[in-house]
Amino acid sequence: MDINQEIRALFASSTSMSASLITSLPNTHKAWVIRIGNDFGVGVASKEGTIISERFTSARMWTAPMTIQNETYNLLMLTCQDEYQRMEFSAICAQFVDPDERENLLESPYSWWDRWRNLLGNSVKTKSPHGVLGELITLRKLWDQGENPVWTGGQGGVNDIQCGTSEYECKSTTIRYDSIVSITGQFQLDYHTSDSLYLIFCRFEPSLTGESINDVVQSLVQRGMDELSLETVLEKCGYEVGSSVRTDRYKLLEMRKYHVDDSFPAITAKSFVGGKIPEAIVQFTYRLELIGLPYESWI
Template structure:
């Protein structure tokens, strides 16, 4: 999580800690320590306990209004404070379940203001334009524990990739509906999670999930402990990845596409996970699997769909990748690894 994002998290939490809401048509505010000219941008909370970011608007700037997004509105306000009236752009979160997304959106705005990259009104509209689609996400039915564990396992891999190179976030393709969870020009990686305390049975979906198509394909199975000591929630893992420099809009979009909604965070935070053990394999012709090429053509029946099977890795005689070998394979998912290989 960036310092601006962390500042917003702390500031809004402090504003919300007061049991009494602000009076009608008033804001409770906290400084961002980011300025537009001589005036400071403010975190704010309204009488409905909804979050706002108030950006000073120069007197010669035209008023701005943008209510096209269901999640965030931009309006122009005249506000009284310290004995004078000042104009502000009011960036207002309209959905409580978008609070976490709004924090990162506000961080993006503050970063742009700090860099002086554009006039404040144009900057706010530009940033909202980038985030608009994500602000349209509405709460979906919650993830099962199995799905939440699977997402956490993928986030553990993503964290290692982003720690090496933040641009490696683009290799996380599973949420986009790709065949494999992670892929680059050089490697595909399939991640499987189990919360069982014993055994290594994993479920393989389809004939192509373990099909390497002649490239390098790695299967990584991760055993997770649920609600044990030193566990971590999915929300904590997402925040940690953001703090490593991953693009916040791209990260939140991928997480949403994976089925995770901040609206369900209260339920999800009941579960914490810890990696207990993992084993990785490079898929070769000798690895036990079912793929289309391993079937006689007469056995492939036209119209058959939804092929799934269970693979017991405990009975697999294939050699496991050592930790250093796995780290090298993960490095192949990043732009830096490709750049190094080409030099």
């Protein structure tokens, strides 16, 4: 039985919360078929302290400690939750555990992941961390001003940050000369639970000397912000610990603060006759040009 066939057989026979040794591999290159909850796939022992978490469509590459026959490993795992794709997924898993691939996999797991993601995806949507970075930098700016900001955007809040009697909506770009932002829905530039609303516009460029999500999170924790609360929002945004894009660095070129008052060109319920959005309109998105609008430089 070859590796792929054995993986398929173990997928069919393994039970939840189990790790089954792949016997067709040499003892020098052990690997296991694993099931953890709804996740099934394969795992290999990686360096202690390695933290990885990447997702693409229904697949995931991640690390977690696991005790197998009284020995604890930091497993690097490739898993999936789509049982209907089990046969096809086994072929990728066979490459993942292949002894000839093992050294490259463990030395450069992100390179292995990118290669397979590009091969399998019809269109690869790479995460753009500068949007989250703008929110984190705004959070830090408010904290340094003595405020007590709460990051709410990733937890279902209409606006990104709640801060006392004010709300903050953050927009970011990496286009050097563009000042157009996209506004989604009738509530994004409207007042909700506060007295005032501000739009923060950040312009970034990729730079080795800039800051990453990990850098700003660390600086916020050092200032006294709760790390668990920050990580909870980041995970909901798709940027959990171990995600490679959290290390991408950007230099902040510009940061503007706009007061969204009655003179600001926003579309809200007040823009319609009777101050009410017609029932037939269920959602709208528009683009707003910021050139010519008054702002405060915040960099």
